[in-house]
Structures are given as structure tokens and as C-alpha cells.
Amino acid sequence: MLELVEVSKVYRGGRRAVDGLTLSLGTGVLGLLGPNGAGKSSLMRVAATVTRPTSGRVLFDGVDVVARPDALRRTLGYLPQDFGVHPHLTAREFLAYLAAVKGLSARSARTRIPELLELVNLTGAAKRPLGGYSGGMLRRIGIAQALLADPRVIIVDEPTAGLDPQERIRFRTLLSDLAVDRAVLVSTHIVSDLETITDDVAVLAGGRLLHRGSLDRLLDTVAGQVWELTVDPAEVPRLQAGYRMTRLVRTASGVRVRVLAPGPPDHRAQAVPPDLEDAYLSMVAASPSPEPVR
Ligand SMILES: Nc1ncnc2c1ncn2[C@@H]1O[C@H](COP(=O)(O)OP(=O)(O)OP(=O)(O)O)[C@@H](O)[C@H]1O
Numbered sequence: 001m002l003e004l005v006e007v008s009k010v011y012r013g014g015r016r017a018v019d020g021l022t023l024s025l026g027t028g029v030l031g032l033l034g035p036n037g038a039g040k041s042s043l044m045r046v047a048a049t050v051t052r053p054t055s056g057r058v059l060f061d062g063v064d065v066v067a068r069p070d071a072l073r074r075t076l077g078y079l080p081q082d083f084g085v086h087p088h089l090t091a092r093e094f095l096a097y098l099a100a101v102k103g104l105s106a107r108s109a110r111t112r113i114p115e116l117l118e119l120v121n122l123t124g125a126a127k128r129p130l131g132g133y134s135g136g137m138l139r140r141i142g143i144a145q146a147l148l149a150d151p152r153v154i155i156v157d158e159p160t161a162g163l164d165p166q167e168r169i170r171f172r173t174l175l176s177d178l179a180v181d182r183a184v185l186v187s188t189h190i191v192s193d194l195e196t197i198t199d200d201v202a203v204l205a206g207g208r209l210l211h212r213g214s215l216d217r218l219l220d221t222v223a224g225q226v227w228e229l230t231v232d233p234a235e236v237p238r239l240q241a242g243y244r245m246t247r248l249v250r251t252a253s254g255v256r257v258r259v260l261a262p263g264p265p266d267h268r269a270q271a272v273p274p275d276l277e278d279a280y281l282s283m284v285a286a287s288p289s290p291e292p293v294r
Pocket of ligand 1: 011012017034035037040043189
């Protein structure tokens with residue numbers, strides 16, 4: 001449905017935020033995972049036609065959206081990271097305003113807005129000013145506005161940032177439901193957010209794509225390389241200097257550490273099954289940052 005081909009984004013001053021990245025999206029959720037500054041927001045802004053790529057192409061059903069953005073824009077729902085609302089407007093007024101901006105007829109807005117408020121579970125709060133909403137409620141209003149035009153493509157940047165655990169679950173369920181017949185691109189730097197939302201992950205670091213595939217394939221990249229051992233606190237610096245440590249927990253009997261290594265780092269080390277955090281940290285740590293372009 002949406003294809004990014006060799007896309008680069010270089011900002012003024014030479015910062016190369018996206019570096020020759022190729023990625024395709026079909027129906028379902030694609031999780032975009034990467035540390036802060038990896039280029040996730042830049043990539044999403046390019047995909048959402050908010051900014052143009054410096055080079056490369058973005059195709060929507062085969063049509064070049066850089067030259068002809070309208071076809072995608074008509075059917076795109078985009079929730080940026082810094083989504084702002086007017087605190088004095090109620091949810092209903094805010095959606096009505098955005099519906100007008102997006103060119104929906106007054107008649108379709110009248111039917112669509114209550115449907116969306118129901119979908120994001122905000123019918124009961126529809127007449128309250130947005131200034132009194134919690135972070136989770138605001139994110140849900142953000143999703144509602146992204147769905148106003150019944151989009152085929154939904155792009156949401158760090159949707160779970162600032163949400164409490166319950167809101168997080170509700171939000172993930174909503175996104176999964178929407179993805180049944182839509183392409184959904186969702187970014188996060190929280191590995192555990194992805195496990196329940198999708199099995200299709202793209203790992204980004206330094207503007208480059210490090211991995212695209214299932215969570216199992218991501219786990220395979222560190223199979224047999226994760227070890228746990230309990231050590232004296234004084235030994236921690238030596239281990240930290242020699243190995244990538246993915247966890248460190250103080251216990252009554254010492255410090256329980258989890259390290260990545262091709263073989264056992266110590267006679268006390270026990271092999272443990274890798275988790276996604278291990279795979280992600282191993283991948284991101286191995287990736288060099290690209291040089292700024294001069
Ligand atoms: N408008 C801009 N002008 C100049 N540099 C920018 C601009 N936007 C982003 N950058 C830089 O590009 C790089 C990638 O930023 P981007 O926001 O795309 O990453 P991210 O993965 O979304 O990170 P975060 O989760 O912190 O937002 C960073 O080094 C950032 O400082």
C-alpha cells in the first residue's frame with residue numbers, strides 16, 4: 001500500500017535523520033522501534049507528506065506522493081508526537097473544527113463524530129473541555145481526529161508516551177482493531193509496547209533500517225548469546241567494560257547481571273532465553289551513527 005524507497009532526510013545544518021531507508025507497509029501494524037534520535041519521527045513525517053524527503057521516493061498504491069500527495073492525504077490519518085489541542089474546546093467541538101479543516105461535509109461530520117467518540121470510548125466526556133483531559137484521553141482524541149476521514153493509512157508517533165498502564169493497553173487494543181483492514185505505522189522506543197500490538201517490527205537506529213521482520217526473527221539475532229550470573233558488586237565494572245549488559249538487579253546474594261556475549265563470560269554464567277530487550281539493545285548498540293553531511 002505504502003512504500004518508501006531509498007528515502008533520506010537531511011536537515012539544514014547537515015543532520016542526516018533518515019539514511020537511504022526502504023520500507024513497505026501493507027495491511028496490519030508495523031512497529032517502528034528505535035532509540036531517541038533514530039529518525040522515527042522524521043521518517044513518519046516524510047511518510048505522512050508533512051515534509052519532503054531529501055532523496056528517494058514514497059509510493060502510495062504505486063503513485064509518487066512527493067509529486068502528487070493528494071491521493072494519500074485524502075486517506076491518511078496522522079497523529080504526530082506533539083499533537084496539540086485547544087484546551088477550551090470540548091472534544092466534540094474540536095473534532096467538528098478539524099472535520100471542517102479536513103473538508104468533511106457538515107452532514108458526514110454529524111454522523112462521524114459520535115461514531116469516533118464511541119470508538120475511542122470518550123462519548124461520556126464529549127462535552128468536557130479538553131483542558132481537563134488526562135494524557136490518555138488526549139491521545140484517544142488524537143486517534144479520533146486521525147480517523148475522521150476513515151483513512152486507509154494511519155501513522156502514529158509514540159502514541160503510548162505518557163500513558164498509564166491501563167491506558168496503554170486500551171490504546172494498543174484500539175490500534176490492533178483498526179489495523180484489521182488498514183495499514184498502521186506506529187513508532188515507539190519501548191520494546192514491550194510492541195509485543196502485544198504486532199509481530200511485524202522495523203528497528204531503526206542512526207536513520208538506518210537494522211531489521212525488518214517478526215519478533216521471533218528479532219529474538220533469533222541473539223540466540224545463544226544471553227547469559228545471567230550473580231556477582232559481587234565490585235566485579236560489575238569489569239563486566240560492564242567487557243560486555244553489553246542488558247539488566248542489572250541488586251539482590252541479597254549480590255548483583256544479578258544479564259550480559260550479551262558469544263560464549264559464557266564466566267564459569268558462573270548460565271545461558272538464558274533471549275527477550276526482545278536483549279535483541280534490541282544488541283542491535284542498536286552495534287550500529288554506528290551516521291556522519292553528518294557537509
Ligand atoms: N527539524 C529538524 N531540524 C534539524 N534536525 C532535526 C529536525 N528534526 C529532527 N532533527 C534531528 O534528526 C535526528 C532524528 O530525529 P527524529 O526526531 O526523527 O528521531 P526520533 O527517532 O523520532 O527520536 P525521538 O523519539 O527523540 O523523537 C535527531 O538527531 C534530531 O535532532
